[in-house]
Structures are given as structure tokens and as C-alpha cells.
Amino acid sequence: MxxxxxxxxxxxxxxxxxxAAAQPSLCLPAHLPEPPRGRTLVIGAGKASAEMARVLEQHWPGELTGLVVTRYGYAVPCERIEIAEAAHPVPDENGMAAARRILALVQGLTADDLVICLISGGGSSLLALPDDALDLAAKQDINRALLQSGATISEMNCVRRHLSAIKGGRLAAACHPARVVTLLISDVPGDNPADIASGPTCGDATTCADALAILRRYRIAVPDAVTKLLESGAGESVKPADPRLAGSEIHLITAPxxxxxxxxxxxxxxxxxxxxxxxxxxxxxxxxxxxxxxxxxxxxxxxxxxxxxxxxxxxxxxxxxxxxxxxxxxxxxxxxxxxxxxxxxxxxxxxxxxxxxxxxxxxxxxxxxxxxxxxxxxxxxxxxxxxxxxxxxxxxxxxxxxxxxxxxxxxxxxxxxxxxxxxxx
Missing domain, CATH: 3.40.1480.10 (MOFRL domain)
Structure with a gap:
């Protein structure tokens, strides 16, 4: 034939x-947790996050509120979860504003509350909140340089985690003591949760020294404040054994x-x-x-x-x-x-x-x-x-x-x- x-x-x-096989409608419902005694808050970032939020709404039996950020043009209508849009692959002000709002939303949660975090590829730039040592313009410059350098996605995300106020487990730590259930759609080789959207709810085993070595390997110029941040260790990410991550679960719902x-x-x-x-x-x-x-x-x-x-x-x-x-x-x-x-x-x-x-x-x-x-x-x-x-x-x-x-x-x-x-x- x-x-x-x-x-x-x-x-x-x-x-x-x-x-079609990677659509949230096929892979997300089976991974939803039981409703909590307290509140249910939905947060997230990525190119698939808006569609994930819509599917979650359609299958969730109780009350919920939340905010996710997706790429411009990727928003879908949701009734209870707010959808924000921002730039990809280079972050912008809208992504930074959404990241700040998400961090604000998770403040004051209790052990009876549930946070469902919807993460997919693209979240690294969409959920952009630079460390205090650098502003958005510097973060944008570094991001552009990484994209053009030939660095692997794992290397790029290692740097991003150590220049962020929300990635590298920091978002999950901010949710403590609530239970955090992260539903991931993988877009990275090896499906490492720490590399999907730079792991906002995942403990990170890499270090500031690793990030600095990557910048030097690809000869990426950075402001002195960034060098100081990494050399001093002040930009260290949240590690896997951190007790604030004890109530965090991560589920890979679909992959390449x-x-x-x-x-x-x-x-x-x-x-x-x-x-x-x-x-x-x-x-x-x-x-x-x-x-x-x-x-x-x-x-x-x-x-x-x-x-x-x-x-x-x-x-x-x-x-x-x-x-x-x-x-x-x-x-x-x-x-x-x-x-x-x-x-x-x-x-x-x-x-x-x-x-x-x-x-x-x-x-x-x-x-x-x-x-x-x-x-x-x-x-x-x-x-x-x-x-x-x-x-x-x-x-x-x-x-x-x-x-x-x-x-x-x-x-x-x-x-x-x-x-x-x-x-x-």
C-alpha cells in the first residue's frame, strides 16, 4: 500500500x-484531588494553563477561586478562575503583575486549604517575578541572551530559578501550610518537574554556583548585582527537603x-x-x-x-x-x-x-x-x-x-x- x-x-x-493526545480534557480530570475542608485555590502558569483551568472548573464539585497566567492569545473563558495573559518567551510587565498577584493570593492559607497549581511549558517567562537584585529589564536581557546562546532548557531554567522570587519551589513554600497539588504538562526532555516552568512548586537541587557557571559558560553578561546575588548564595532556591514542601504533591498528567x-x-x-x-x-x-x-x-x-x-x-x-x-x-x-x-x-x-x-x-x-x-x-x-x-x-x-x-x-x-x-x- x-x-x-x-x-x-x-x-x-x-x-x-x-x-490531541496532550489536551487537558483527556489527561487532567483523573488527577484531581478530593475537595478539602477549607478553601480551594487554583493558581498556575503556562501555555496550557488556561485550558487546564477550564477543564478543572468543569469537573470540580465544590467552590473554588483562582488566577492563572497564559500566553497572549491562549486565554479561554472560565467562570470562577481568572485568566491573565502575558508575553512568551521574553517576560513582560503583565507576567510580573500576575506573579505578584498569585503570591498575594496564597498568603494566609491554613492546613485545611487546598492549592491546585496548574503548570505547563512556557511558565518560566509567563510567571516572571525577578529577585529584588534585578529589575524586569535586566531579566528580559538575560532571558534573550539565554535563548540565543545555545544553552539547553535545563541550563536556562537553572539560571531562571536562581534569579526569581517565585520559581525554584518558592511558590509552594509561600502556600505553606496548605496542601499543594501540582498538575504538570511536561514540555522538557526527561520530564523533570524542576525544569517545567522552572519548578515554582518543586524543590530544586541545583545551586547559585550552578547558575553562575552556566552564565559564564555561555559568556552571558549580567549586572554586577546579579553576580553578587549568585556568588553570595542569596538567590538560593528552596531545596527538596525544605519542611514547607512537606504538604506538596506533584503529578505529571501528560508528556511528550x-x-x-x-x-x-x-x-x-x-x-x-x-x-x-x-x-x-x-x-x-x-x-x-x-x-x-x-x-x-x-x-x-x-x-x-x-x-x-x-x-x-x-x-x-x-x-x-x-x-x-x-x-x-x-x-x-x-x-x-x-x-x-x-x-x-x-x-x-x-x-x-x-x-x-x-x-x-x-x-x-x-x-x-x-x-x-x-x-x-x-x-x-x-x-x-x-x-x-x-x-x-x-x-x-x-x-x-x-x-x-x-x-x-x-x-x-x-x-x-x-x-x-x-x-x-
């Missing part, structure tokens, strides 16, 4: 299935692996064998593209390590060291690198998208790659290698009509990549 003509549709269907398995099922139903290569692949996006191209060629030409037709699935969070001034994101960077390395290899198609619907800073989820993509780009006078060197993945694929635009998905389980390798002729 061949899908040559419909391969782009198949790849898009797999992406859609991955996103679940999304990949849903995509794999779509492939099977279409008669194509799926292979999940990993849900936590990291590294420079263009380097991962080259490696994946090598694997795809080996499958196509040698039947190793898999027989074609098949589809190679992977997730995780790659990084981009920005050297050019193009329009891009890590998924289109990966895909363009993959295409350059494959150089029009027949029978190989691919899709790479961010499951939140936004790759980089544009409302474009990612793109599709076909065997004739490079040929078509040359025909339009677009040099794919130059586009890659300029970090211009969005510009490249948009010019070819190959961008994937889906709007806000209301969830976020990180990158989605699928490479289809057709049967040999």
Missing part, C-alpha cells in the same frame, strides 16, 4: 494526533512520550510502521537534523536499522545558537538542516512542529519537507544553505507554502518530528 501522494496529509495527521505514541498509532492504522527514537532528544537543531538525515538515508538505502516503509518519530527540545537575523525556530531550523543534508533524497518526507503551535516567536508551528523542497527553493532563487546560515527557517518554508499554521493548541508537550521513508523502488 503506498501513500506517496498523501504523505504530507499523513504527517500532518500524526502531528494533530500528538497534540504520550504524544509520540498517539502519532505512532496513526501511522500503524495507515499501514506504516512507526519507530520512536526518543522523547527527549536535545542538541543544536541543525546538528540533530544532520544526524537524523544520516539515519534516514541508512534506512532508505540499506534497510538498517529499520525496513522501509516506516516513519521515525522523535521529541524533545533542541536549541538554536542564533548567528543570523532571519525568522526561525528550532523546529524549522532542524527541518531545513535535515533537508540540506538529504539533498532531495527520493521517498523521504518530514514534518517538524512545536506542539504549542508556536515555533520560535511566530504563530507558525513548523513546516513540512518533501523530496522536491530544495529543488523548488532553488527555482525561486532561494539558497537553502544561506537560509540555514541566517537562521531563516520560517522565511524559507513560508516562501514555498510549506509552513504549518494551526493556531494556539492549548497544550504543550514540546517538539514533534516525524520522518517518513518510503519503500525502495
Amino acid at each position: 503506498t501513500f506517496q501522494a498523501g504523505i504530507p496529509d499523513l504527517l500532518r495527521s500524526m502531528f494533530d494526533a500528538a497534540v 512520550q504520550i504524544a509520540l505514541e498517539a502519532a505512532a498509532e496513526v501511522a500503524r492504522k495507515a499501514g506504516v510502521t512507526p519507530y520512536i527514537l526518543g522523547d527527549s532528544i536535545e542538541g543544536e537543531a541543525r546538528d540533530v537534523g544532520i544526524v537524523m538525515a544520516g539515519i534516514a538515508r541508512q534506512v532508505a538505502m540499506r534497510g538498517q536499522p529499520f525496513k522501509a516503509p516506516c516513519v521515525l518519530l522523535s521529541g524533545g527540545e533542541t536549541t538554536v545558537t542564533v548567528r543570523g537575523d532571519g525568522r526561525g525556530g528550532r523546529n524549522v531550523e532542524f527541518l531545513l538542516s535535515l533537508g540540506v543534508a538529504l539533498n532531495g533524497h527520493p521517498g523521504i518526507h518530514a514534518i517538524a512542529c512545536d506542539t504549542d503551535g508556536v515555533d520560535g516567536q511566530e504563530e507558525i508551528a513548523g513546516a513540512l519537507l518533501a523530496p522536491d523542497t530544495l529543488e523548488r527553493s532553488w527555482g525561486k532563487g532561494i539558497n537553502p544553505r544561506s537560509s540555514l546560515a541566517n537562521n531563516d527557517g520560517h522565511g524559507f518554508f513560508q516562501a514555498l507554502g510549506a509552513s504549518v499554521v494551526c493556531g494556539p493548541t492549548l497544550t504543550n508537550v514540546n517538539d514533534f518530528r516525524a520522518i517518513y521513508i518510503g519503500a525502495p523502488p
